[in-house]
Amino acid sequence: xxxxxxxxxNTEGPATFVTVGxxxxxxxxxxxxxLEEEGDDKLLIPVGGYHKTEANLKAGSVxxxxxxxxxAPGKRGPxxxxxxxxxxxxxxxxxxxxxxxxxxxxxxxxxIFKIRQSEQLL
Amino acid sequence: xxxxxxxxxNTEGPATFVTVGxxxxxxxxxxxxxLEEEGDDKLLIPVGGYHKTEANLKAGSVxxxxxxxxxAPGKRGPxxxxxxxxxxxxxxxxxxxxxxxxxxxxxxxxxIFKIRQSEQLL
Numbered sequence: 001x002x003x004x005x006x007x008x009x010n011t012e013g014p015a016t017f018v019t020v021g022x023x024x025x026x027x028x029x030x031x032x033x034x035l036e037e038e039g040d041d042k043l044l045i046p047v048g049g050y051h052k053t054e055a056n057l058k059a060g061s062v063x064x065x066x067x068x069x070x071x072a073p074g075k076r077g078p079x080x081x082x083x084x085x086x087x088x089x090x091x092x093x094x095x096x097x098x099x100x101x102x103x104x105x106x107x108x109x110x111x112i113f114k115i116r117q118s119e120q121l122l
Numbered sequence: 123x124x125x126x127x128x129x130x131x132n133t134e135g136p137a138t139f140v141t142v143g144x145x146x147x148x149x150x151x152x153x154x155x156x157l158e159e160e161g162d163d164k165l166l167i168p169v170g171g172y173h174k175t176e177a178n179l180k181a182g183s184v185x186x187x188x189x190x191x192x193x194a195p196g197k198r199g200p201x202x203x204x205x206x207x208x209x210x211x212x213x214x215x216x217x218x219x220x221x222x223x224x225x226x227x228x229x230x231x232x233x234i235f236k237i238r239q240s241e242q243l244l
Contacts, residue, residue, distance in 0.1 A: 012192045013135040013136060013190075013191075013192070014135060014136065014138070014188060014189070014190035014191075014203055016136070016138035016149075016188040016190075018140045018147050018149060018186075019147075020142065020146060020147050024142060024184055025140050025141075025142050025147050025184070025186055027138075027140055027186045027187075027188050027205055028188075028205075028243075029188050029190055029203055029243070031192055031201065033192075062146055062147070064140075064147055064149045065149075066136060066138040066149050066150075066151050067136070068135075068136035068138075068151055069135075069136075070134045070135070070153055070155075079153070081136055081151055083149055083150075121150075121151070
């Protein structure tokens, strides 16, 4: 994972992501501080609602996430952002879920986001 | 416009928005501080690149934007976010563009986002 991504996640702000279904794009968000990095290409996200996101993912939707921070250094001065594209699934059992539930007792699951493309936009 | 939206825009962070084209969702972002409220249902956004966003909008795509702040008060304590859905067009002339260019000399246009649905998510 790009070290700048960790730097962004250490500043608070909305981490917004989208899936697509038959009725168009479905946009939801979490907070940077809620994201947990796993290995080099995964982000773990606690799942509260996200029911439509889950349905879209089950139907094969891509997941695209935007994270950014005006404080982290970018290509042209302060402020950087990444567009992360990949696939995802929601699990409600297993080790990743147990870890998530320790931090977020309200979590009904964990969204495991596998990043296949990471673009630094600025 | 909900006063909470103004409160969010007064805290810095990424304002992420999506359009959809034949090849799927296209996600881009700006900063809260770059957004200018116009009247009760419009946001003006300076346009640097956004070429694919523009093509998607010309083809009739919806625009969905997420804004949020962990500092602004939400329904369950600190932290709130809004999903804004509507239509948009990019203009490179006219009064709105001239105002945008005064603040952002690099702007090749202004994206005029007309909000038809505003949902407070938390």
